[in-house]
Amino acid sequence: MLRGLIKGDNAFVPTAALRVAVGSGVDVAALLVTERGRVRGDADIVFDGAPAHASGAVRLAAGEDGTVWLDTDLTGVEEAVARVLVVASTEEGALRDARALSVEVLGPDGRTVVAYEVTDAGPETAMVVAELYRRSGGWKFRAVGQGYVDGLTGLAVDHGVDVGEEPQEAPADVPAPAAPARAEAPAPAEARTEAPADVPAQGRRPTRDQLLDMTPDQIRALARAQRQAGAEPGSPPASAPSVPPPDPSAWTCGPVFKPRTVTGRDNDVITVEDLPPGPVMVELAVKGEHYTGLWPLDDSNAKGRYLVNSTEKDFRGRVIASVPAHGRLRLRLEAGGPWQVRILPLAEARRLTESRLEAWGPEVLLHTRGTADVAFHYKGGGNFIVHLHRLAGHTDPTALPEPGRAVVNEIGARKETLPLPEGPLLVHVSAADAPWTARLKEVRPHSSGRNADRPMKSAEPRGALGWLRRARH
Template sequence: MTHIAKGANVPVPTAPLRVAVGRRQVPGAPEVEAAALLLDATGAVRGDAGLVFRGLSAHPSGAVRHLGTGDGGGQVAEWLELDLPRVGTDVQRVLIAGYCDSAVFGAVPGLYAQVVAVDGGVVTHYDVTDASTETAFVLGEFYRRDGAWKFRAVGQGYDSGLKGLAQDFGGTVAEAAVPVPEQPAAGPVVLENVGKTGAVRPGAAYGGEEDRTVKAPTLTPTVTATAPVTAPTYPPPQPSTPLPHPTVAAPASWGTFLDFEPLVFRGKNAKTITVDLPFPPDSDPVILAARLTDARFRFLHVRILGPGEDVFCNDLPDHHGRALFVPPPGGGPVKLKVRHSGNWELTFLPLTAALPIGPGTVRGSGREVFVHTGPAAELKVRASDRYSGWFQVHSHRGDTPGALREPAERLFYAWNGDRVEEKARIPDGPLLIVIDKSKHEWEFTLDPLPRQVSDHG
């Protein structure tokens, strides 16, 4: 099973799959319901039946269905079924969302999405750790890529509930329920989880695997299978909190980074936007996440007006990427010129939203910002690109926010689509690792060095 972090993606088999939108079973916890949105190449819901949820429980094609609720092993989940071979070619993406009718997602304990094959094998698992005031939440999406399907962890919240979420994608919420046709009993579905709480603890990735056995959630028919539980290979992101590590404390100055609620801009084609965050002079960097919703167009250009510096000027291979954004030294509001041939979404995040990278393997594509807070380690990178693009990774290190404004060391570099199979030693954290040029699909594996090597090597 592959645990993935927010923004990461993983290939999935083009086969029938089941998806759990789940949480820990805690008395008094909010109820979470699941929905699927079928989107076309423009990012819009495909017709009135393009939204599948409890009130409209099957797409007319039968390719997407709402199966109901199951519980067991201290977990409760709503289940969706996707028959990917039957998804029409006019559907390019299928969003997996949850919504709360009378609460916010910040009150939901242990929210996650899990993709399961019909034979019970767990394909991938994504834990949500940064929910707050949202009443609807896009946990992930299935999307087409070169004739195959992938799943990406999205982690985008909305404050307008299911109706507002549907309207954002050009759809409406139907009130009448559509009965689900009966089907033969499927094989057992196994739900894997992590730890006693069902969420990743800050030190879980550094303490080795924890073998546990829990009951799988109950479906129709009843499921009674059990499965061993393993800890994830790295912790999920912890936005808007100090950079975590179980044994190595970050410098105090790393806790003073500019902190703010995520700021989202949406537009179409070319547009100038003003980012009115309170950037002080010589501000520390922040993260700019970009998302494109039209499958036909990958190129995005984002330029800081005034200094004339580019933040993005490249293709986003999976229509998603995160870049280190260094504000102009004078501070204050920043104007950006955005150029793209379709719909786009830009989200500004504090630097504490960098994806933690710990022992194990993480996979993805395009540009990304990681934080390493553990001991010295060997970082192995494998990357390939069919589009003949550059691949460049820098590390940023410093005891003050201003020291992180410039790259300290180039770790990896390749051009003209060269395949990358390299390794580099990285020092004790905290350390930012930034993929700042990439159309590649990549795989990072972090192996801690023996203590005597890291202390004296």
């Protein structure tokens, strides 16, 4: 590690697309907070059940040997976000038991910029390990190492995460929280509350189901009771809670980076350096009436399978290419006029909804809903080809799952409705030389995580609840 810091130290980092490695064997999350140190809502929690922030600037991916990666594009972080907190937590035991708990920040070239190894973890079960924060027009990294003996819930409450009661999938006969079995000193009037009766009196941590049935005031009261009782927060819960799987609408595939734009005229070879490896979108617009062709080039300058093959006037469209491990994407373009190429992350794919989506030429669409039908209306006379890339359960951000045979491969104008499996999946319209539309029909909720024997009061849990219910993968 190049710039090893100790607790409390800070250092400037490049305002660029950085990779943050957190090791090892702990659960990792990121909180995007304002100047007040609080999240704006559940969408500002990035964790294994919701691994991509809506802005696309922060994404989570599992690595090897227990390392977890946070891809953080500092150029894309919203202005309202002042800090990105790197959070580590444990399901069982304490952070002092974690092996080599550390944070390492890698620059766009893959080299280490700064690093911090936690050497003083104790009985805490949750910790803000480090943070990236704005300073003097740029960004800095701080080694924080702030632990929470009252666990992830205490950390969440401190940063404005709403962990209060909300309608959820739960039996109708769950008992309401009752008075604690152990007396404690009177709390101030505004904070006086009760904790669930079935929390073990000897100070063991409550289960997640118990926590999810508590208000923030009840959580604070429970934390006070544990501290006063000298409880060991790292003790395992009396019984393992039932943990539902992550939100199936969440997906993680492809790198996150600031879009790149290249312009030119007529035939050319396009080279874009310093891209993170993995699948990306290539958006091409050409002015003119000549043939347009686009191919990827390998390291020996041999052409791969064509990405664009069109004779249409004023071609425009989006296709998928793959950035090699060395981060250098090369494309061969044949065009008869001025052109513009943009390299975009897959996170910027257009989403399929029940509203009519209008497009021209090839396009990349993202479906995150449950099973549905997609209705296409193609108005051209050439090929109309559609492939599906199923992202559900796909954990490798450097490659797309194979699409298999085209689900549509027809010539000429047509209307066609296709059944789609549960999202997330990419719908890649790889060939189209005319306008077309698409919209979802017969959309159903995700089946994952539902239990037919228990009433569902809310179709999808809030992000905060999903974070506290997270499961290690």
